[in-house]
Each structure stands twice: as C-alpha cells, then as structure tokens.
Amino acid sequence: MSTNSLRSTTGMGRTGDKVFSGAAMAAGILILVVLFSVAIFLLVQALPTFSAKPADLTGGEGFFSYIFPIVIGTLIAAAIALIIATPIGIGVALFISHYAPRRLAQGLGYVVDLLAAIPSVVYGAWGASFLASNLKEPYAWLAENLGWIPIFAGPASGTAKTMLTAGIVLAVMVLPIITSLTREIFLQAPKLHEEAALALGATRWEMIKMAVLPFARPGIISAVMLGLGRALGETMAVALVLSSGPLIASLIQSGNQTVAAEIALNFPEAFGLRLNELIAAGLVLFLITLAVNMVARWIISRHKEFSGAN
Amino acid sequence: MSLATMTPRKRSALTRGQLPKYTPYAIAGAAIILAAALMSVIGFNAFGWGVLSAVLFAAGWVATTAAVEGSRKAKDRLATSLVVGSFLVALLPLVSVIWTVLANGIPGLLQPGFLGTSMKGVTGVQDNASVANGTPVLGGAYHALMGSVLITLWATLISVPIGLLTSIYLVEYGQGSRLAKAITFFVDVMTGIPSIVAGLFAAAFFGLVIAPGTKTGIVAAVALSVLMIPVVVRSSEEMLKIVPNELREAAYALGVRKWRTIVKVVIPTAISGIASGVTLAIARVIGETAPLLVTAGFATSINLNVFSGWMASLPTYIYTQIMSPTSPSNPGPSDQRAWAAALLLILLVMALNLIARLVARIFSPKTGR
Known part of the structure; x- marks a missing residue:
C-alpha cells in the first residue's frame, strides 16, 4: 500500500x-x-x-559622416555629466556613510534615491524651462569673460538650451546611480582599518583617505562606468533641453546632438531609408553602452569577493 | 565663576592650540553678514546670498583652523566642508525639480476635467480662446493615464513570469552552472540598455514580424518589458537568496518535491520582497518616455485596446505638449497641461514606491510565533 x-x-x-x-x-x-x-x-x-548610396543618406556623405558628429556629441554630453556628477556623487556618498549622524543617514539615502525616482521627461521639462532660463546670465558672463577658451566661445545662446545645460541635467540624473553604488562600498570598508587609523591619531579625512578610498577604488570606477552607460543612453533630457545643430566646440551655443535624442526626435516621422538609418544609429549606441556596461560589470565581478557592488 | 578660573583652563596642555567651541558660530555669523554686504554691492538675491555665505564660512573656517590648529586639521575641515557642500548641492536639483513641478502643475491638475477628458477635439482654437478670454483650459490626460496604465500592465504581465522564473532558475536550479553565470552577466548588462534602444528593438521586431511601422500599445509593452525583466530578475534573485536553507531542507526531509517546495515554501517566504521589487520595477518603467515615443505613437483620443491603434501615455503626453504645443502661438495652456501631467506622473511613481514599502512590510513573513 x-x-x-x-x-x-x-x-x-x-x-x-x-x-x-x-x-x-x-x-x-x-x-x-x-x-x-x-x-x-x-x-x-x-x-x-x-x-545604401552615400548620397541617399542624411547629410549626403555616407553613414560615417552622419553618425560621427552625433557620437561625439553623445560623448561630450556624457563627459560633462560625469565631470560634474562624480565628485559630487562621491561627496554625497561619503556624507551619508561617514559624516552624517547614524540616525539621519538612512533617511538621507532615501532622499537621494528620490532623485532616481523622478521620470526623465520631468527632468527634461525642468531643464528646458527652469534651468535654462536661470543659466542665460551665467552663460553670457562666461562668453564675455572666458570666451577665449573654445568651449566657452560666444556668443552665448539666447535660450541657454545648450550642451552644457543638457550635461548638467544628465549630471543630476546619473548622480543617484553613482551615489548609491559608492555609498554601498564605503559602508563596507573594513571597520577595523578605520578604527585603527583613528586610533593612530588620524583625522577623519586622513582616515578616509587611507582606509576607505583605496578599498573603494574599483567600486568607484565601476559606479562611474555605470553612470556613464546611463548618461550615454539618456534620451529625453537631451531631446527636450538641447536645441540641436551641427557639431561645435562651444558648449554655450546651441548646437551638437546626441544619438539617443537624434533617434527620439526623428523616429516618429521617419520612413524608408531614414528609418533604417536611425536604427543603425541605435545599433551604434547599443554597442557603445554594451561595451561600457560590460567593462563596468567585469570590474565589479573581479572585486566581488570583497565589495558589495553588484 | 570668575575670569581667573577660565583662563588657566584654556591654557591647559590638552586644549592648547585648539579653537574655542564658539568659533564656527562666530565665523558663520561673520560670513553671513559679509555675504549680505557683498551681495548688496552686486545686486541682492537670496540664492546667491546663501551660496556666498556658505563659501565664505568654509573658507574662513579652514583659514582660521590652518592658522591656529595646523594644516592637518585644516585639511580635515576642508574635506568636511566639501563633503557637506556636495550633499547640499545634490539637494538643490531635487528641491528645485519638485518645487517647479508643484508650482506649475497644481493649477492644471486641479482644473476640472483634466483627469476625466482626453485631448480629442481640443485644438489651437480652444487654447487661443482660453488665453484670450481667460476661460478654463480644456483638454485632459485621461487617455494618456489609461494608456500608461494599460501599457505598464501588459509589460508587467510579460516580465513578471519571465523574470520570476529566471530568478528561480538562477537560485534553485542553476547554481554555479555556466548558463546561470551567463544569464547573471547578461541580465546585468541588460540593465544598462538605453531605453531608446529597447524601443527600437520592439519597433524593429514588430516591423519585421507584422508590418513596418506597427505602432500599438503591445509594441510599447514589449519594449518596456525588455527594460523591466532585468530589474525583476535582480530583485527577486536577491529575495530568493535570503530564504533560509533550513526551510528548503525541512521541506525535502518531509518528502516534498522540489517544485512544490519552491511554490509552497520558498516563494511565499520571499513574496514580500518579490512584490516590492516588482512594484519598484513598475515605478521605473512607467516614467519611461523614449521607448514609447518610437513604439506607441501619439494619440489624442481614448484608446483602450493595446493591440490596435496608437496609444497615448503620460510621458509622451508631456513630451508632445511641450515640444509641439496644441496652439503654437499660445503655448501657455499646453505648458499647463504638460506640468499637470508631470505632477500626476510623479505622484504615480511616488505612490508606487510607497506601495512597495508597504507591501514589503505587510507581506513579510510572520516571525516569532
């Protein structure tokens, strides 16, 4: 049975x-x-x-000369975003992990995570209306006083819908990524090393410099890489903020374009070969971000055993 | 308390070469006054005043420390000011975004009919009239709200089974196998796919399979699932991993099959985390704009069928209202609708985040019986 x-x-x-x-x-x-x-x-x-024949493509000189300026534009936008967001992101992460009172720290972490919860189109709208209108005067000042530097060459855009504005909006959007990843790693820095440094009379900054930052370096690099991946692929902020144009060196004149924004702005009306062309641009973007992300993940997995950034 | 007892204490060996405790407050006061004076010379505004006071305070404090306590302490103070400063700088955009959306969005959201009507029949004529006569702005976001909800619902229906089963495979079956490692790696890589590429993929896929230029709600839902699946996999995987092994072993010891163990023991234990992870994934994709732009088109009327016809959604609604106002000569009403929709979208995302927290708390396994 x-x-x-x-x-x-x-x-x-x-x-x-x-x-x-x-x-x-x-x-x-x-x-x-x-x-x-x-x-x-x-x-x-x-x-x-x-x-396709080069003459049939946008610009009439083949795919490479079409894609090259917007890839460079994408890189410029991402570079601006990272230059702004990396130091601030690391600072915020340090503040939450090592400076803020214990009881406040978690709440502050949530506040920074709130930045990540806001949809990108809202950032775009904010950048196009609020930020751009407040940056007109600083840009005019930059053009007047620092105009001899090529990236600040005047005349400044009257609407301030420029690459620098788009880069600042992107910086705000990648900030929570960098912050949350680096914060996790800072929290995992070996407590004994920190306490040993403090016991030897190190100031808080010396302790961080000697015990926390060396430990967290691979994590910081991969966090920045992931932020880069996000900045490269971000669409709406750039599409709404930037008044696009041909590739130029000045960041405070309207001009430049990124791949993602180029696709978003032109895809709805595109047909025929133009459609294929935009998808090819998407493929290029996909490959770039794929490479960036794979490198970042590889760095993380190499240091997995002693960091929690996964 | 006489001066005689205070003076020797200050000169004691332990506190020699240290600044008295009131120094930061004194420097802060001086910085605020100095900043106010400087601002009144070049033109006063509150924001500049705050920034200038903070900078002056940091500089003053570091300089005083360097003079009295030495360069090591000064470096420490400098680092502290930079770290605290970077946190304050990070708060600026958050406060500014929320303030902008609230200030611009509330009037539109409170407009009767905004939540109940679509943009059907609303043209530049109506907008011009409402600007000229001061009558209420017509048109609403009902169609966009419904579109967002339906597209996200379908995306959830596609991604949750796939994502949950994958995480079960990773945790319960595939541990350490080469396939599991490959899946983990590529799921991580997938989280980094630009959202517009996900949209292009869905558009290209349906363009080849059905007809070129197919734009319906379901195409958008597929695009969103590409973005959503990795998030669901990651969060459910984490949750399944923390289910104690004793529970599984107890079930096996009772002779329960592996799949029954997973369905009846492992998943119920982890359900709170899984549910909140799914909710957070929904919150992430509901705000995605770029993939919808290339897959769902722009509709101005209500379409509740995801399988045919263009569909509106809140993010694309915001985008089109800003980029191509209904009345090009009077973009005011369109702006108002866009900000109201932005506020609605943020409220939706915040509510989903809140629900995720609540779900995690309510469904968490009862302990200590």
Missing part, C-alpha cells in the same frame, strides 16, 4: 518537477535570446543603411 502510493505520487511529482525546472530554464534562456535578438533585429534593420 505504502509503496503503491509512493510510486503513484512519484510519477506525478516527477513530471511536475520536470515541467517546473524546464520552465525556469526556458525563461532564463529566453532572456539571453531577447538580448541577442535585440542586437540581431537592430542589425537586420540597420543593414540597408550600410549598403
């Missing part, structure tokens, strides 16, 4: 087990398939661009 019932349930249970583990594995494989099909569908749809 007992052997019978055991045998009967075994059959049923085994099927259930197989179905369930099969479904779980299939879901996992599906994710890999989706990621590869993202690349493949983009590639298939982008192919006509590469075989």
Whole structure:
C-alpha cells in the first residue's frame, strides 16, 4: 500500500518537477535570446543603411559622416555629466556613510534615491524651462569673460538650451546611480582599518583617505562606468533641453546632438531609408553602452569577493 | 565663576592650540553678514546670498583652523566642508525639480476635467480662446493615464513570469552552472540598455514580424518589458537568496518535491520582497518616455485596446505638449497641461514606491510565533 502510493505520487511529482525546472530554464534562456535578438533585429534593420548610396543618406556623405558628429556629441554630453556628477556623487556618498549622524543617514539615502525616482521627461521639462532660463546670465558672463577658451566661445545662446545645460541635467540624473553604488562600498570598508587609523591619531579625512578610498577604488570606477552607460543612453533630457545643430566646440551655443535624442526626435516621422538609418544609429549606441556596461560589470565581478557592488 | 578660573583652563596642555567651541558660530555669523554686504554691492538675491555665505564660512573656517590648529586639521575641515557642500548641492536639483513641478502643475491638475477628458477635439482654437478670454483650459490626460496604465500592465504581465522564473532558475536550479553565470552577466548588462534602444528593438521586431511601422500599445509593452525583466530578475534573485536553507531542507526531509517546495515554501517566504521589487520595477518603467515615443505613437483620443491603434501615455503626453504645443502661438495652456501631467506622473511613481514599502512590510513573513 505504502509503496503503491509512493510510486503513484512519484510519477506525478516527477513530471511536475520536470515541467517546473524546464520552465525556469526556458525563461532564463529566453532572456539571453531577447538580448541577442535585440542586437540581431537592430542589425537586420540597420543593414540597408550600410549598403545604401552615400548620397541617399542624411547629410549626403555616407553613414560615417552622419553618425560621427552625433557620437561625439553623445560623448561630450556624457563627459560633462560625469565631470560634474562624480565628485559630487562621491561627496554625497561619503556624507551619508561617514559624516552624517547614524540616525539621519538612512533617511538621507532615501532622499537621494528620490532623485532616481523622478521620470526623465520631468527632468527634461525642468531643464528646458527652469534651468535654462536661470543659466542665460551665467552663460553670457562666461562668453564675455572666458570666451577665449573654445568651449566657452560666444556668443552665448539666447535660450541657454545648450550642451552644457543638457550635461548638467544628465549630471543630476546619473548622480543617484553613482551615489548609491559608492555609498554601498564605503559602508563596507573594513571597520577595523578605520578604527585603527583613528586610533593612530588620524583625522577623519586622513582616515578616509587611507582606509576607505583605496578599498573603494574599483567600486568607484565601476559606479562611474555605470553612470556613464546611463548618461550615454539618456534620451529625453537631451531631446527636450538641447536645441540641436551641427557639431561645435562651444558648449554655450546651441548646437551638437546626441544619438539617443537624434533617434527620439526623428523616429516618429521617419520612413524608408531614414528609418533604417536611425536604427543603425541605435545599433551604434547599443554597442557603445554594451561595451561600457560590460567593462563596468567585469570590474565589479573581479572585486566581488570583497565589495558589495553588484 | 570668575575670569581667573577660565583662563588657566584654556591654557591647559590638552586644549592648547585648539579653537574655542564658539568659533564656527562666530565665523558663520561673520560670513553671513559679509555675504549680505557683498551681495548688496552686486545686486541682492537670496540664492546667491546663501551660496556666498556658505563659501565664505568654509573658507574662513579652514583659514582660521590652518592658522591656529595646523594644516592637518585644516585639511580635515576642508574635506568636511566639501563633503557637506556636495550633499547640499545634490539637494538643490531635487528641491528645485519638485518645487517647479508643484508650482506649475497644481493649477492644471486641479482644473476640472483634466483627469476625466482626453485631448480629442481640443485644438489651437480652444487654447487661443482660453488665453484670450481667460476661460478654463480644456483638454485632459485621461487617455494618456489609461494608456500608461494599460501599457505598464501588459509589460508587467510579460516580465513578471519571465523574470520570476529566471530568478528561480538562477537560485534553485542553476547554481554555479555556466548558463546561470551567463544569464547573471547578461541580465546585468541588460540593465544598462538605453531605453531608446529597447524601443527600437520592439519597433524593429514588430516591423519585421507584422508590418513596418506597427505602432500599438503591445509594441510599447514589449519594449518596456525588455527594460523591466532585468530589474525583476535582480530583485527577486536577491529575495530568493535570503530564504533560509533550513526551510528548503525541512521541506525535502518531509518528502516534498522540489517544485512544490519552491511554490509552497520558498516563494511565499520571499513574496514580500518579490512584490516590492516588482512594484519598484513598475515605478521605473512607467516614467519611461523614449521607448514609447518610437513604439506607441501619439494619440489624442481614448484608446483602450493595446493591440490596435496608437496609444497615448503620460510621458509622451508631456513630451508632445511641450515640444509641439496644441496652439503654437499660445503655448501657455499646453505648458499647463504638460506640468499637470508631470505632477500626476510623479505622484504615480511616488505612490508606487510607497506601495512597495508597504507591501514589503505587510507581506513579510510572520516571525516569532
């Protein structure tokens, strides 16, 4: 009797087990398939661009001369964002992990995370209306006094809808990423090292410089890389803030364009070859961000055993 | 208390070479007054005053410390001022964004009919009339709200089963296998896919499979799931990992099948974390604009069918109202609608975040019985 019932349930249970583990594995494989099909569908749809006559493409000089300025524009925007956001992000993370009173620290962490919860289109609207209108005068001042530096060459844009404004908005958007990742690592710095440094008479800054920052360096690098990935792919902030144009060196004149914004602005009206061209631009963006993210993840996984940035 | 007892204490060996405790307050006061004086010369505004006082205070404090307590202490003070300063700087955009959205959004959101009507039949004529006569702004965001909710719902329906099953595979079945490692790595990489690329993928996929230029709600939902799946996988994986192994072993010891153990023991234990992770993932994708822009098109009327026709959504509604106002000569009403929709969207995201917290608390396993 007992052997019978055991045998009967075994059959049923085994099927259930197989179905369930099969479904779980299939879901996992599906994710890999989706990621590869993202690349493949983009590639298939982008192919006509590469075989098309250069004269048929936007600009009339082939795909490379079309994509080159906007890739450079993307890099400029991301660079501005990182130059602003990295020191501030590390400062905020240090403040939360090592300076703020214990009781406040968690609440402050939530406040910074709030920055990440605001949708990008809202940042775009804020940058285009509030930030741009407040930056007109500083830009005019920059053009007047620092105009000899190429990136501040005048005349300053009258609307302040320029690359620098877009870069500042992007900086605000990558700040929470950098902050939350570096904060986690700072919190994991070995307590004994910190206490030893303090016991030897180090000031708080010396303790951080000697015990926390060296430990956190790989984590900081990968956090910045992930921030870079976000800044490269961010669309709406740039699409709404930047009044685009050809590639120029000055950051306070209207001009320049990023890949993501170029796609978002032109895709809704695009058809035919233009559609393929924009998808090819998307493919380029995808490959750039993929490379950046893979490097960042690789750095993290290399240091996984003693950092929690995953 | 006489002066005689105070003076020797100050000169004691332990406190020699240290600034008295009131120094920061004195320097702060001096900095505020000096900043006010400087601002009144070049033109006063409160923001500049605050910034200038903070900078003067930091500089003054570091300089005094350097003079009295030595360069090590001064460096420490400088680092402290920079760290605190960077935190204050980080708060500025947050406060500014929230203030801008509240100030610009409340009038539009309180407009009767904003939540109940669509943009159907609202043209430049109506907007011009409302500017000229001061009548209420017509048109609303009902269609966009419904579109956002439906598209996100479908994205959730697609991503939660896939994401949850994948995390179950990673934690329960695939531990350490090469496939599991590959999935973990590529899920991490997928979190970094630019949202516009996800949109392009869905557009390209449906463009090849159905017809070029297919723009419906479901295309947008697929695009959003590409963004949502990795978030769901990551958060559920973390939650399944912290389910104590004793529970699994107890179930196995009772002769329970592995899949029954997972369904009846592991998932119920982790459900609070999974549910809050899913809610946070929803909150993340509901604000995505770029993928919807290339997949769902722009509709001005109510469309509740995700399988046919263009669909509006809150983010694209905000975008179109700003970029191409309904009445190009009078963008005021469009701006008002855009900010009201932005406020609505932020409220939605905040509510979802709050729900995630509550869910995590309510469904968390009861302990200590």
